[in-house]
Amino acid sequence: MSADKQTTPALAVQGLAKAFAGVRAVDGLTFRVPAGSVTGLIGPNGCGKSTSIDCISGFQSPDAGQVVLGGQDIGGLPPHRIARLGLTRTFQNIRLYDELTVRENLLIAAQEYDGHGWLDAFLARRALRASEAAAGERARELIAEVGLARYDNLPAGILSYGQKKLVALAACLMSRPSVAILDEPLAGVNPTMIVNIERIIDALNRAGQTFLIVEHNMNFVMRRCHQVVVMESGRKLVEGEPALIRNDERVIDAYLGHAPQREPSHA
Amino acid sequence: MRQETLDLPLRERPRLRAAPWLLVAALLVALPFAGLGGYGLKIAIMAIVYAVLATSLNLIYGFTGLLSFAQIAFWGIGGYTAALLAVDAQWPPWLGVLAGGAVATLASLVIGYASLRLSRHSFAIVTLSLVLLMQLVAKDWVDLTRGPLGIPNLPTLEVALPGLGRFSSANPVVFYFIMLAFAAIALAGVHRLVRSRIGRTLLAIKQNEPLTQSQGVATLQYKLLAFAVSALVAGMTGGLFVFYLSVVDPSIFDFFYTQMILIMVIIGGAGSFWGVIAASVVFTVIPELLRVSPDLRLVLLGCVLVAAILALPQGIAGYFRERRLERIRRTLR
Numbered sequence: 001m002s003a004d005k006q007t008t009p010a011l012a013v014q015g016l017a018k019a020f021a022g023v024r025a026v027d028g029l030t031f032r033v034p035a036g037s038v039t040g041l042i043g044p045n046g047c048g049k050s051t052s053i054d055c056i057s058g059f060q061s062p063d064a065g066q067v068v069l070g071g072q073d074i075g076g077l078p079p080h081r082i083a084r085l086g087l088t089r090t091f092q093n094i095r096l097y098d099e100l101t102v103r104e105n106l107l108i109a110a111q112e113y114d115g116h117g118w119l120d121a122f123l124a125r126r127a128l129r130a131s132e133a134a135a136g137e138r139a140r141e142l143i144a145e146v147g148l149a150r151y152d153n154l155p156a157g158i159l160s161y162g163q164k165k166l167v168a169l170a171a172c173l174m175s176r177p178s179v180a181i182l183d184e185p186l187a188g189v190n191p192t193m194i195v196n197i198e199r200i201i202d203a204l205n206r207a208g209q210t211f212l213i214v215e216h217n218m219n220f221v222m223r224r225c226h227q228v229v230v231m232e233s234g235r236k237l238v239e240g241e242p243a244l245i246r247n248d249e250r251v252i253d254a255y256l257g258h259a260p261q262r263e264p265s266h267a
Numbered sequence: 268m269r270q271e272t273l274d275l276p277l278r279e280r281p282r283l284r285a286a287p288w289l290l291v292a293a294l295l296v297a298l299p300f301a302g303l304g305g306y307g308l309k310i311a312i313m314a315i316v317y318a319v320l321a322t323s324l325n326l327i328y329g330f331t332g333l334l335s336f337a338q339i340a341f342w343g344i345g346g347y348t349a350a351l352l353a354v355d356a357q358w359p360p361w362l363g364v365l366a367g368g369a370v371a372t373l374a375s376l377v378i379g380y381a382s383l384r385l386s387r388h389s390f391a392i393v394t395l396s397l398v399l400l401m402q403l404v405a406k407d408w409v410d411l412t413r414g415p416l417g418i419p420n421l422p423t424l425e426v427a428l429p430g431l432g433r434f435s436s437a438n439p440v441v442f443y444f445i446m447l448a449f450a451a452i453a454l455a456g457v458h459r460l461v462r463s464r465i466g467r468t469l470l471a472i473k474q475n476e477p478l479t480q481s482q483g484v485a486t487l488q489y490k491l492l493a494f495a496v497s498a499l500v501a502g503m504t505g506g507l508f509v510f511y512l513s514v515v516d517p518s519i520f521d522f523f524y525t526q527m528i529l530i531m532v533i534i535g536g537a538g539s540f541w542g543v544i545a546a547s548v549v550f551t552v553i554p555e556l557l558r559v560s561p562d563l564r565l566v567l568l569g570c571v572l573v574a575a576i577l578a579l580p581q582g583i584a585g586y587f588r589e590r591r592l593e594r595i596r597r598t599l600r
Contacts, residue, residue, distance in 0.1 A: 057481060083483035095478040097471045108471050111464055112483035118492065121463045132464065158595060175483065 016065035043231035098157030329537035332473030337394035345502030364506035371502025417516025536584025
């Protein structure tokens, strides 16, 4: 496990805040994602997880706070700039280009990183064709890694829900991001696919990929995350290793409401 | 699970073979000499003009997903610019055509930058406002545009071919060939664009813009590029067309044109390069065929449109795409 390379965190969030019409969706959130780790972001529905990752990835502009990616402040930058700096994400409701092929879905996710402009693309210059071929090779490997090699050249729209999640995951990794944020990668998929996705995330992490994962599946969070951040009402409730979180009274309260008698075997 | 790769992409990519293309080119070149008569030639010219205009709308609406009512504004801006420069500033007409394209492109960048930062809906409304505004300018800014009577007696386009002599667009056959050559260049350019990875990105933006943003794509730039190219094509077409008519007046901004190219793009299949070109030809010819009954002409056209929408809700290209999807699903089962 490579989670203990804690010198510079891959991602550091400091005092992040975002309010909508007076509701403080995120209220001074601070946490770190160590390089090489799988960090879980959990909390009851409506606690501000989605708003937090929207702020981190540039889809919402934070009212206050800092988001530092590998030493660089990315707070308030537009999403495409943040992506180019090395932070990519998936979306809770799957987003894919349904009418493009699986391969094309991945190629688009890599194309803005190769430095070729419109003129190269329009003229189909040799250098561009070479880098598209290299991206195609990486796409093929990733598609094979998530077990969809057979569907490489099919429109993404005809895949099953779980398969689409795999394509979204693969696309998110095409540009070799320093941090990949996965928004509920396991939600709504069948148990076999959960095992599959979990295995893929684990393999990618062992290969060095840093993940920040929002997830409600506690078995997954407890098994796979090195570090867990628990949110409630826009704030961080606890941060620590899964074993610590599992038995924390405040976490149990937040999820189950006040428990007069503590039930230690939860989760 | 079987491991072979299935090769069934959704979009048709007809391989461009030489033989059928030479045949089509030969037919198009022979057409004016096939005894069409003046009326037939006029329809042929309009079919080419519509194919180019509809393709410019297809680029921004069909491929990029942005509904633009401004294509006719750009074509009118191109027409007025070319005409005014030729008459008032004595520019050679060809230079006026280029200037018409340039001014239309500039206009597209200004309104595109202002409206695309907001939303797709604001874009549609702003482009609609531009046509309405241009109609007013053409009618009421009399000092510049000569008002409702327009600018008559425009010069003709001259073509000098070494060894063959000089030709003037006063002859419709010559204008047919000028328009055909321009259409070939413009359509080849747009085709190249939409088949490049720029075109792939435009389709991606149409299907899911936030996802493209999360993948590092500066979507505003791509949308502006598509809009500017569509304006350039429409503006130059307008510039050429006014020299064929030899007059430009406010009717060039008529909503009739907008309606026709929208019909062509929707029934051809938004986002299908060839479907829209086919529909352009069909829907230039059909209204003319319906002239057999002048009273019922528009009623009949309405019936044709309703039938087309009922039979092909996704357009001509959409019909073929659905059949392809069916095949893919059957293969997967």
